[in-house]
Amino acid sequence: xxxxxxxDKVSKLxxxxxxxxxxxxxxxxxxxxxxxxxxxxxSIIGSENxxxxxxxxxxxxxxxxxxxxxxxxxxxxxxxRNGAGKxxxxxxxxRVTLPSTGYVNVKGRIAxxxxxxxxxxxxxxxxxNIFLNGAILGMKKHEIKRKFDEIVEFSGVAKYVDTPVxxxxxxxxxxLAFAVAAHLESEILIVDEVLAVGDVEFQRxxxxxxxxxxxxxxxxxxxxxxxTAVQELCSTGILLKNGRLTESGPVAEIINSxxxxxxxxxxxxxxxxxxxxxxxxxxxxxPQGGGNAITCDTPIFFEMLFENLIPNRTQDVTLELKMMxxxxxxxxxxxxxxxxxxxxxxxxxxxxxxxxxxxxxxYSFKLIFGHNRQYSLLTIxxxxxxxxxxTHTLLGSLFNTPPGTIRINLDFDCTYEGS
Amino acid sequence: MIEEKEEQFDWDFxxxxxxxxxxxxxxxxxxxxxxxxxFVKRDIITxxxxxxxxxxxxxxxxxxxxxxxxxxxxxxxxxxxxGVPQILFYLSGxxxxxxxxxxxxxTSKTFTENxxxxxxxxxxxxxxxxxxxxxxxxxxxxQFGLFLAVFIVFLIRGSEISPNYHIVFVPxxxxxxxxxxxxxxxxxxxxxxxxRDLTFLITFGVQLLMYASPVIYPMSSLSPEYQxxxxxxxxxxxxxxxxxxxxxxxxxxxxxxxxxxxxxxFILSLGALIFNKIEKSFIDTx
Numbered sequence: 001x002x003x004x005x006x007x008d009k010v011s012k013l014x015x016x017x018x019x020x021x022x023x024x025x026x027x028x029x030x031x032x033x034x035x036x037x038x039x040x041x042x043s044i045i046g047s048e049n050x051x052x053x054x055x056x057x058x059x060x061x062x063x064x065x066x067x068x069x070x071x072x073x074x075x076x077x078x079x080x081r082n083g084a085g086k087x088x089x090x091x092x093x094x095r096v097t098l099p100s101t102g103y104v105n106v107k108g109r110i111a112x113x114x115x116x117x118x119x120x121x122x123x124x125x126x127x128x129n130i131f132l133n134g135a136i137l138g139m140k141k142h143e144i145k146r147k148f149d150e151i152v153e154f155s156g157v158a159k160y161v162d163t164p165v166x167x168x169x170x171x172x173x174x175x176l177a178f179a180v181a182a183h184l185e186s187e188i189l190i191v192d193e194v195l196a197v198g199d200v201e202f203q204r205x206x207x208x209x210x211x212x213x214x215x216x217x218x219x220x221x222x223x224x225x226x227x228t229a230v231q232e233l234c235s236t237g238i239l240l241k242n243g244r245l246t247e248s249g250p251v252a253e254i255i256n257s258x259x260x261x262x263x264x265x266x267x268x269x270x271x272x273x274x275x276x277x278x279x280x281x282x283x284x285x286x287p288q289g290g291g292n293a294i295t296c297d298t299p300i301f302f303e304m305l306f307e308n309l310i311p312n313r314t315q316d317v318t319l320e321l322k323m324m325x326x327x328x329x330x331x332x333x334x335x336x337x338x339x340x341x342x343x344x345x346x347x348x349x350x351x352x353x354x355x356x357x358x359x360x361x362x363y364s365f366k367l368i369f370g371h372n373r374q375y376s377l378l379t380i381x382x383x384x385x386x387x388x389x390x391t392h393t394l395l396g397s398l399f400n401t402p403p404g405t406i407r408i409n410l411d412f413d414c415t416y417e418g419s
Numbered sequence: 420m421i422e423e424k425e426e427q428f429d430w431d432f433x434x435x436x437x438x439x440x441x442x443x444x445x446x447x448x449x450x451x452x453x454x455x456x457x458f459v460k461r462d463i464i465t466x467x468x469x470x471x472x473x474x475x476x477x478x479x480x481x482x483x484x485x486x487x488x489x490x491x492x493x494x495x496x497x498x499x500x501x502g503v504p505q506i507l508f509y510l511s512g513x514x515x516x517x518x519x520x521x522x523x524x525x526t527s528k529t530f531t532e533n534x535x536x537x538x539x540x541x542x543x544x545x546x547x548x549x550x551x552x553x554x555x556x557x558x559x560x561x562q563f564g565l566f567l568a569v570f571i572v573f574l575i576r577g578s579e580i581s582p583n584y585h586i587v588f589v590p591x592x593x594x595x596x597x598x599x600x601x602x603x604x605x606x607x608x609x610x611x612x613x614x615r616d617l618t619f620l621i622t623f624g625v626q627l628l629m630y631a632s633p634v635i636y637p638m639s640s641l642s643p644e645y646q647x648x649x650x651x652x653x654x655x656x657x658x659x660x661x662x663x664x665x666x667x668x669x670x671x672x673x674x675x676x677x678x679x680x681x682x683x684x685f686i687l688s689l690g691a692l693i694f695n696k697i698e699k700s701f702i703d704t705x
Contacts, residue, residue, distance in 0.1 A: 002428060014703065095434055095541035097702045103435035107428065110541075118539045121461055123468040132461055135454035136540055164468070 002107070004188060004219050005070040005093070010102035012063040012088050012243075062088040063099070064243040070188075070221070075214040077234035077251050078223045079258050082381070084240040086223050087192070093221065094190055108187030108219075111137050117177030122166035126157055126176055129165050133180045147183045154205075155179035182209050188219045207233075227255055227325055259324070259362060277377035278369045279307040281346075283384055285365075288355070295389045296407050299355040302365070305348050308337075313371055315342045317349065320366040329363070329405060333370070359407040360390035436699075443691060448543045458550035463557060477561045481517065485509045492635050501637040501668035504578050507570060508666065512634040514566045515661050518559040518593070519600040519654065520625055525551045526604025527621050530612045530701055537702055544698040545691075548605060552597055559593070570665060581667030589664055592657050595676075598683040599653060605690030609697035612704065633658050638670055650675050653682040 063085045070076050080086050091097045093104060094112035119136040120129050130151055134144040144151075152158050155176040157168070165173055191210065210233055214220050224230055230237070230251065237254035239247040239261075247257055273280040282305040287298040294300055308315070318333040336347060364385045369377040448455070467473040488509040492498045500508035526548045530537070533547060573580060611617045629635075632654045638646055649655050656675035663669035 006430075091702075092434060094539075096538060098434065098436045098699055100436055103433055105428075105430040105433050107431050109431075112540065119536050121465060123465045124461065128461075128464070132457045135451075135457045136536065136542060138451075138540075138542065139453075141453040141457075 001071045001073070003069040004072050004107045005068075005221075006105045007066055007068050007093075008102055008104070010063055010066045010089075010092060010099045010104060011061060012085075012092065012097070013100040014060050014062050061243050063092070066102070066240075066245045068238055068245060068248055070219060072219055073217045074236055075220045075222060075234045077230040077237040077254065078221060078240065079227075079230065079237055079254055080240035083242075085243040086240055088243075089240070090190055090192055090221070090223060106188070109138055109185075110188045110190060111181070111184040111186035112190035112192070117173065120165055120173070120177060123164055125164055126152075126161040126168070129176070130161075130180055133177065134184075137181060137184055138186060139184060143185050147185070151176075151179045151183050154182065154209075178206060182206070182213075188221070189213060190221045190223075192223045227258075231255055273378070273380055275378050277308075277310055277371075279309060280367070280378070280380065281305040281307060283365070283367070285384060285386060288352075293389055294386060296358060296360055296391045297355050300353040300358075301350065302353070303348065303350045304367075305346065306369075307346050308342055308344060311342055311344045312340050313342045314338060314340050314373070315377070316370045316373060318368040318370060319351070320368070321353075322364050322366060323405070324362045324364070327405070329358070333373075335373075356409050357406055358388045359402070359404050360388050362387050443545065443695060444543055445545075448545050448549065451543055451546055454542060455546050455550050455553070458547065459554045459557070462550065462554035474561075477558060478565050481510060481513050481562050481565060484513050488513070488635055498636050499640045501639055501666075502579055503662075503666045503668050504573055504580070507566075507573055507578075507580065508637075508662070508668075509635065510566050510569060511662055511665060512658065514559065514562045515592070515596060515658065516629060516632070516634045517562065518555055519596050520629070521558070522551055522555045522597065522600030523604045523607070523625055524622060525555065526601060527607035527611060527618070529604075529608040530697070531608075531615070531618065534702075545694070548601060548608070548694070551604070552601055555600075556593075556597065580665070582665050583663075583667060585660065585664035585671050589661065591676075592661050592664075595657050595679055595683050596654075598687050599657075599679075602683065602686030602688075602690040605694040606686070609690075609693040612697055612701050628652075628654075633662075633669075637662075637668060639668075650678075653679040653686075655679075 066085075066089065078086050078089065088097075090112065092099050093106075094110055096112075117133070119133050121132065124132065130148065131141065131144050134147075135141065139147075152161055155172075155178070157172050157176050160168065160172065165176070168176070207229065210220070210222075214233055220233075222230060222234055234251040236249065237251040238245055239254050239258055241261070246261075247254055271280065271282050283302070284304075285294075285300055285302045286292075287294045287300055289298065302319075306317075314335070315337040316333050316335040318331065320331045321329040323329060334349070334351075336342070336349065362385060364381075365383045367378075367380045367383050369379075371377050467476055470476065472479065485506060489505045493500065493505045493509075529544070529547050529551075537544065570580075570582075574582070607617060607621050611621070631649070632652055633649065638649065638655070638659055641649065650672075656672055656679045659669040660671045660676060661669075663671040
């Protein structure tokens with residue numbers, strides 16, 4: 001078993017904000033220090049990429065000192081919150097962008113499914129696009145020819161293969177695109193969230209194909225928020241946090257520490273969150289009856305305090321509860337100023353999520369302040385991350401969460417009807 | 420100890436920031452030649468998809484331009500065509516000028532038009548400009564066929580045109596024209612990534628450049644001082660040479676062709692260098 005990817009101290013520096021205007025002086029200063037062989041004066045090494053705090057330097061490390069190895073045949077899961085640097089890492093590995101410092105050694109061809117259908121031309125037929133897309137993704141013409149029938153069969157668009165793809169339904173389009181990508185003959189495959197495409201049946205097909213690929217000894221790098229899929233497909237994993245690699249090892253351990261880190265204080269939003277419309281002073285949740293532990297049985301209260309900065313508008317606030325894989329539990333709006341009667345000043349909003357509803361796991365709130373039921377005034381993602389702790393159920397145990405998005409207590413009624 | 424271990428593995432490639440801008444990676448371009456030809460095919464096919472006249476458009480454009488030039492410059496302005504039938508004079512100029520013009524404008528859009536592809540997949544970026552060279556050469560071939568057809572008709576009817584052995588140098592002229600179009604295109608493609616308003620400047624600039632080149636007028640219609648200045652335009656000797664070879668009017672100057680060759684080599688190298696540098700950072704600044 002030999003390593004096929006070796007990343008050594010890879011870092012990526014991004015400049016924030018507008019690029020190209022008013023930076024001629026910066027460009028010149030950089031250029032001078034480069035000529036003199038000195039370090040870039042605008043990169044502050046060691047500062048972390050933390051999106052919740054506003055950084056004044058104007059430069060951010062999307063990746064910071066990442067080193068890891070991937071062996072031949074490994075299926076590596078890359079896990080981390082939004083903004084942890086997953087996409088940047090994949091972009092560097094697929095050679096779309098270059099690291100600022102450090103290097104990656106690669107053995108074999110890398111093909112990426114960063115987004116399927118890259119380079120599809122609407123005027124070309126399905127057949128022509130298979131060849132074009134395949135070649136863009138790095139295949140040789142004779143390789144595509146050999147795989148052509150397989151691709152068409154997998155996509156299920158055989159009837160329309162000589163029709164321009166602009167007449168395809170979006171489902172057909174995506175299926176054809178994925179089929180091309182899935183039949184790439186590269187030694188290393190990068191997969192990013194493609195499982196979200198197509199209908200359920202096709203998704204199952206894709207997961208199956210992914211499983212086949214990983215069993216066939218292909219090296220696969222897999223990025224997804226769907227932890228179940230990661231656990232199922234991957235053998236090893238790495239965990240990214242604010243651009244740094246915090247842990248690597250067997251995938252089960254990585255997922256565990258990822259889930260553990262979700263509730264830690266690193267991810268708390270600092271109040272107030274302000275823009276020109278709204279100033280959110282506080283948002284908190286607490287279980288009914290005091291204490292800190294929220295379990296499947298406890299009703300959860302939430303309470304927020306915000307200041308409205310613009311009067312006389314029709315305004316609402318929408319609360320969305322999400323699970324960690326991104327799926328939405330509910331999305332409910334409340335209109336606190338229904339007829340152009342919003343007022344300047346403080347509002348306090350309270351609510352309650354009933355007990356015996358949520359299953360055990362990690363959840364986060366998303367908050368959207370809206371105007372006229374159409375426009376968003378302020379959106380806050382992952383406002384508050386919390387864990388709902390497991391309670392005993394008949395079949396599950398404290399360490400084994402029963403499946404399901406919700407966990408409700410149905411009223412069963414069973415009577416013996418005689419023999 | 421660790422370094423010794425690393426030596427055992429033969430890596431295929433290394434992703435890092437500090438690559439020499441002089442490494443063009445032409446070997447890699449060659450390994451992607453299938454993609455190159457598929458891009459050429461795409462360019463040719465998609466031009467006439469869902470049009471009534473289809474590939475006829477390749478002919479309509481030069482014909483209509485020629486008619487317009489005959490009317491405006493030949494009849495209204497009364498500019499001389501050196502005794503050559505107007506149709507042939509304008510058509511020859513337009514045919515070779517179009518190759519330069521379209522190659523330059525299309526190449527200059529490399530980054531702006533393909534930003535989404537470049538943001539997702541890697542392939543040698545040089546493939547795209549090179550595909551434009553080939554697809555435009557094919558387009559030139561078609562329009563050149565039109566010119567040849569008209570040319571032969573006039574030849575049979577005994578017009579005052581005297582094609583000569585210089586025709587064998589036409590491929591060289593084409594190489595120079597292609598090199599200049601590609602070189603200028605590569606430079607402007609790199610510059611437009613940073614300053615978008617250059618896109619307008621290029622379309623406009625190429626149009627102006629046509630009037631500063633002997634496309635619609637012969638060199639002989641200019642005063643000697645102006646001629647002297649115009650020779651410094653690297654396109655001049657190519658256009659004049661092309662017309663001289665087929666029509667016998669114009670000036671075939673080896674001296675100025677040598678100048679144009681030097682200029683082409685310079686522009687092409689500069690273009691490749693800048694393009695190579697920009698392609699590495701483009702996706703972070705788009």
